[in-house]
Amino acid sequence: MNELMATLAVLRHHFPLDNVALQVTDIGESVQGEYDYEENSEQHVIRISNRIPPAARDEVLCHEYAHALCSNYNGPNPDAVWGIAYSGLFTLIFGDH
Numbered sequence: 001m002n003e004l005m006a007t008l009a010v011l012r013h014h015f016p017l018d019n020v021a022l023q024v025t026d027i028g029e030s031v032q033g034e035y036d037y038e039e040n041s042e043q044h045v046i047r048i049s050n051r052i053p054p055a056a057r058d059e060v061l062c063h064e065y066a067h068a069l070c071s072n073y074n075g076p077n078p079d080a081v082w083g084i085a086y087s088g089l090f091t092l093i094f095g096d097h
């Protein structure tokens with residue numbers, strides 16, 4: 001979990017978001033991660049499945065953090081905007097691919 005928290009710290013430093021909660025938990029057999037914004041606490045919640053290997057969790061974190069970054073986007077092509085955000089996060093953590 002410490003490595004995952006270090007990755008989150010890097011993401012938040014370069015792409016700031018307030019109130020991000022990270023949980024590693026059982027979220028189902030076929031789900032690797034999920035993002036939700038909890039309005040009552042004004043918190044971005046990222047859940048990562050405890051079923052996936054720890055070595056794969058950073059990539060899921062990048063995926064879900066991209067959703068959090070794009071959560072307020074209401075313009076055209078939301079999937080393209082998410083893809084650009086995810087690409088930037090992935091490159092930051094893993095280098096060019």
